[in-house]
Amino acid sequence: MNRNNVSTIDLVNKSLQKRYRAEKRFRAYGIAAILFGLACLSVLFTDIISKGHSAFLQTYVYMDVKFDAQQLQIIDPTDENQLAMADYQGLIKKSLRTQFSDVTGRRDKRDLYSIVSNGAGFTLRSMLEDDPSLLNQTVGVWLLVDDDIDTYVKSRNSDGSDAFTARMKDKQIVWVESLISEGHIKKRFNTTFFTSGDSREPEQAGIAGAIAGSLFTLLVTIALSFPIGVAAAIYLEEYAPTNRFTDFIEVNINNLAAVPSIIFGLLGLAIFIGFFEMHRSIPLVGGLVLTLMTLPTIIISSRAAIKSVPPSIKDAALGLGASKMQVTIHHVLPLAMPGMLTGAIIGFAQALGETAPLLMIGMVAFIVDIPGGVTDPATALPVQIFLWSDSPERAFVERTSAAIMVLLAFLITMNTLAIWLRKRLERRW
Template sequence: MSNSANGAALPRAAGLGSIFDARQQVSEAVSAGLKRRYAREKRFRLYGMLATLFAVAVLGILLFTIIRTGLPAFTQTMIKLSVTLYPQEIDPKGDRDPQTLSSADYQRLVRDALDDYFPDVTSRNDRRELFAMISPGATYVIRSMVIADPSLIGKRIEIEVPLKDDIDQFAKGKIDSEADQANRRVSDKQIGWYQRLVDRDLIVSRFNTTLFTAGDSRSPELAGIWGAVVGSFWTMSLTLLMSFPLAVGAAVYLEEFAPKNRWTDVIEVNINNLAAVPSIVFGLLGLAVFIGFFGVPRSSPMVGALVLTLMTLPIIIIASRAALKSVPPSIREAALGVGASKMQATLHHVLPLAMPGMLTGTILGMAHALGETAPLLMIGMVAFIVDVPSGPLSSATVMPVQIYLWSDAPERAFIERASAAIMVLLGFLTVMNLLAVALRKRFEKRW
C-alpha cells in the first residue's frame, strides 16, 4: 500500500516541479521583457531630451546671431559740428519765408563747418573724400532746426550730425584698417581724418533714434522702420476687422446650424485645404482679383489686408470650430431645456464659453500673417517707400518685406538694420503670443 502511494506521489511531484519550472521560465521571460521595455523607454526619453536640447541649441544660436548682428544698429556714430547760419545763404530777403528756408543750401554750411576742422585739405579730390564722410542727413538736421526756430539764423550753433555708414562701420570695428585699401570702403586718408576728429573729441556715439522714427532710405544711416511699422499696423488692423467676424460667423454656422450633408462636407474639406495652400498663391489671387479686377491701389495696406484676410480665414475658422466643439453638450441641452431658442443658446451660452479659444486662434493667425512676405511681394508692397503711410490706401510696406529689402542690400549697415528689425518683429510676435495666453486666462470660464 505504501509502495503504491509512493508511486502515485512521484508523478504528482514531478508534475508540480514541471509547473514550477514553467512558471519560473515565464517569470524570467517577463522580467527580461520588462528590462528591455524599460531600456527602450530610457532610450526614447534620452532621444527626446537630445532632440529638445538640439532644437534649443539651434534656436539659441539663431537668436544669438541675430542679436549680435543687430545690436550695433541701435547706435549711430555722430560728429560735432559748429555751423554758422549765414543769413545771406539761408534767407537773403529776410522775410523768413518757409519756402525760402526749406530750399536753402545747407550742404554748403556743413562743408564750411568741416573746412574749419581741416584747413589743410585743399585739393578737389581730397575735399570730396572729406565731405563724403558726412551723411546727407546732416543737411536735413540743420534745415529742420532752422524751420522750427528761424531766430537761429545769423548765429553759430553746435549740432551733432550722423557720419556716413562706411565711417560708422569703421568706428564700430567692422572695417579692418590694416586690410588693403582696395578691399575696404574707407580710404587711408579718411581713416586719418577720422582719427584726428577722435583726438579732438568731436566723435560721439548716440542711440539711433532714426531707426525708430524714420522711413526707408537709400542711405543706411538714415533708414528706419517707422514706415514699415505703420504699414504693418494698417495692414494688420484691417485684416483683423475683416477676418475675425467672418471667421467666427462661418465657424458658428458650420458647427451649430449647418445641416450635415454633402454640401457642408465639401465646404469643410475646402476650408481644411485652404489652410494648407502656399501663401504665394493668395498673393497671385490678390494681384489678379483685387488689383487687376477691382482696382484696389497697388502696394496699399488695403490690398495687403484683403490678401492676408483670405489667408488667415481658414486658420481662424478651424480654431474657432475646435473651440466650439470643446464646449460640453450639456451646456446646449441645459439652455434648450429652460426654453432658450437655438440662437439664444448659441449666442448667450456656447459662444462666450468658446470665445477664449477663438481669440487665441485669432491672435495666432494674426501673428502668422504678420510674418508673411511672399503674398505681399506679389501685390507690390516690395516697392521702395520713403514716406510714412498716412492711411489704408497710401503706398506702404510692412516689417517682413522691409527686412527682406534690407537683407538684400549690399551695404553692411543695412544687414545690421535688418537684424535689428527682426528683433523688433520677434518682440511684436512675442507680445502677441503673450496676449493670446492672457486673453485665454482672462475670459476662460469653468463649468
Template sequence: MSEAALHLPTIAEVAKSEAGQRRLRRRYAAERRFKYYGLAGIGLGVLFLAVMLVNIVSTGWTAFLQTYIQIEVTFTPELVDPSGARTEDALRQGDYYTLARDALKQTFPEVTGRSERRQLNALISVGAEHQLRNMVIADPSLIGTTQQVWVLASDDVDMFWKGYIDRDLPEEQRRVPDVQIAMIDTLESRDAIKQEFNWAFFTNADSREPEMAGIAAGVVGSFLTLLVTLILSLPIGVATAIYLEEFAPKNWITDAIEVNINNLAAVPSIIFGLLGLAVFLNFFGLPRSAPLVGGMVLALMTLPTIIIASRAALKSVPPSIREAALGLGASRQQAMLHHVMPLALPGILTGTIIGMAQALGETAPLLMIGMVAFVAEVPGGITDPSTALPVQVFMWAGSAEAAYQEKTSAAIMVLLIFLIMMNAFAIWLRKKFERRW
C-alpha cells in the same frame, strides 16, 4: 495526463523567467533610447534657436546706436536765406550742402587737396543738410549765428566706429581709407564724435542711405494691414464657424465646405498673393502696394485658421449648456449668443490672435501685390503706398550695403518682439478665461 503537465505558467512566472527578464530589459532600454532621442531632438532645436537668436542680436543691437560728428556751423544768411524772406518756403531753398561742407573745412583747415576734401566731405551723411534745414525752419533766429551742431555721420564712418571695419586691414580691403581714419582719430581726440540712441530708426521711413533708414513706414504699414485683416477676417470667420458648428445641416455640402476649409489652412501663402494679384488688382483695379489690398489678401489667408480655432472653441463647450438654455425656453440663437458664445470667446480670441501673428510675419503674399516697392514716406491711410515690416526685412537683406545688415537684424528683433507679445497675449487669454469641464 498529470496536473504538472497541464499547468500553464502565469504572467508573473513568465515575467520572472530569464527570457521574460531579457524582454523587459530590452523594452525598458528601447523606452530609454526613445526618451533620449526626444530630449536630444528638443535640445538640438533649442540650440539652433539659441544660435539664431544670438546671431541676430549680436549683429542687430548696434543698429539702435548711431554715430554723430560735431561741427561748428555758421548759418550764413547768403546761403540759408538769400532772398531774406524768412518764410518756410524760402528757408527750404537754402544751400545747406555748402553750409555743412564749409563747417567741415573749418574743422580741418589743413585739408587742401581735392582728394582729401572728398574724403573729408564723406565723413558726414547727406542727411546732415536735412538736419540743418530742419533746425533753421524750426528756429529762424539761428540765421547769422555760429553753433556747435552734432550731425549724422556717414554709414562707412558709423560702421568703422562700431568696429565692423578693421583698421588693421590693408587700405584696399576696407571702405574707410587711411585719410578718413586719421580724421576720425582727430575727432575722437577732440571729443567731437560720439554714439547716441538711434531714435531715427523708429521714426524714419526707408532711405537709400543706410544711416537714415528706419522702420516707421514698415511698422505703420503692418499696423494698417493687420487692421484691415482683423476687420474682415474676425466677423466673417466667427460667423462661419458658428453657422457650420451650430446651425448648418449635416450633409455632403457642409462636409465639402469643411474639407475645403481644412485644405485652405495648408495652402502656401504665395497662392493667396497670386489670388490677390489676379482678383483685387487686375480685376477690381484696387491700388497696388496699399494696406487695403494687403489686408484683404491676409484676411483670406487667416480665415481658415480663425474658422478652425473658433469651431474647436465652440465644440469644447459642453452640450449641457445648450440643453439647459433650450430647456428654459431660449431659442437656438439665444442659447448660442447668450450662453455658448461667452464661454467659447477666449478660445476664439486666442485663435484670432494666433492667426494675426501668422499674418504679421508673412512676406510672400505682400510681394505679389507690390508691397515690395521702395516707400520713403510713412503711409497716412489704407490706400497710401506702403510696405510691411517683413517685406522691409526682405528688401534690406538683399541690399549690397554692409550697413543694412545690422538694420536687417534689428528689424527682425522688432518683428520677433511683436510676435512674442501677440503669442504671449494669446496664452494669457487662454489661461485667464479657460474653463475645465
C-alpha cells in the same frame, strides 16, 4: 515546476528590462531632439542679435556750424520757400574746411565731405525752421555721419584696432581718428531707426514706415477676418445641415489652411488688383489678401472652441425656453470666445510675418513717406527686411538684423498674449 517558474520569471524580467531600456532610449531621443532644437534656436538668436544690436546706436559728429544768411541766401527765415531752397550742405562743407584747414585738393575735399551724411542738411533745416533766430549765429550741432564711417566707429576697438575700413581711404581714417581723439564723435541711441521711413542711405533708413504699413494691414485683416471667421464657424457648427454641400465646404476650408501663402497673393493680384482695379502697394489690398489667408485658421480654431462647450449647457438653456439664437449668443459664444481669440491671435501673428503674398500685390515698392491710412502707399516690416537683405551696403546688414529683432518682438508678444488669454479666460468642466 520550480524550474519552469524560475525560467518564466527570468523571461518576464528580461522582457521588462528590455522594455525599460527602450523607454529610456526613447526618452533620451526626445530630450536630445528638444536640446538640439533649443541649440539651433539659440544659435539663430545669437547670430541675429550679434549682428543687429549695433543698429540701435548711431554715430554722430560734432561740428560748429554758422547759419550764414548770405551763403544760405535767406532774407526772411520765416519764408518756407527760402528755407527749402537754401544750401545747408554748403554750411557743413565750410565747417569741415575750417576744422581741417590743411585739406586743399579737390579730391581730398570730396573725401572729407563724405564723412558727414548727405542727409545732415535736413537737420540744419529743421533747426532753422524751429528757431529762426539761429540765422547768422554759430551753433554746435551733432550730425549724422556716413554709413562707412558709422561702420568703422562701431567695429573698432578702444585702441583703434580691428576696425572695418570698407571703402574708407587712409586719409579719412586719419581724420576720423582725429575727431575721436577730440571727443567730436560719439555713438547715441538711433532714434532715426524708429522715426524715419526707408532710405537708400543706411544711416537715414528707418522702420517707422514699415511698422505703420504692417499695423494698417493688420487692422484691415482683424476687422474683416475675425467677424467673418467667427460667423462662419457658428453657422457651420450650429446651424448648417449635414449634407454633401457642407461636407464640401469643410473639406475646402481644411485644404485652404494648408495652401502656400503665395497662392493667396496670386489670388489677390488677380481679383483685387486685376478685376477691381485697386491700387498696388496699399495696406487695404494687403489686408484683404491676408484676410483670405487667415480665414481658414480662424474658422477651424473657432469651430474647435465651439465644440468644446459642454452639450449640457446648450440643453439646459433650451430646456428653459431659450431659442437657438439665444443659446448661441448668450451661452455658446461667450464660453467659446477664449479659444476663438487664441486661434485668431495666432493667425494674426502668422499674417504679420508673411512676405510672399505682399510681394505679389506690389508692397515691395520703395516707400519713403510714412503712410497715414489704409489707402496710402506703404510697405510692411517683413518686406522691408527682404529689401534690406538684398542691399550691398554693409550697414544694411545690421539694420536687417535689427528689423528682424523688432519683428520677432511683435510675434513673441502676440503669441504670449494668446497664451495668457487662454490661461486667463478658459474654463474647466
